[in-house]
Amino acid sequence: MLEYEYQELRFPRGASRNAARQALTDHAEYGRWELARVRLYPDGSRRVTLRRKIIRQIRIA
Numbered sequence: 001m002l003e004y005e006y007q008e009l010r011f012p013r014g015a016s017r018n019a020a021r022q023a024l025t026d027h028a029e030y031g032r033w034e035l036a037r038v039r040l041y042p043d044g045s046r047r048v049t050l051r052r053k054i055i056r057q058i059r060i061a
Contacts, residue, residue, distance in 0.1 A: 005052060
């Protein structure tokens with residue numbers, strides 16, 4: 001069964017879409033994170049949840 005670890009990013013109301021896109025691109029390229037969820041709040045802030053697979057080594061005895 002796949003296991004994931006999660007990371008949450010918050011972008012304030014004044015953050016541009018371009019700045020958010022660049023931050024998400026960096027996390028995807030260098031940290032192997034993928035987009036799991038985006039929540040947009042009435043005040044204009046965004047909460048983004050990223051996830052990546054946990055790869056466990058199988059030990060052979």
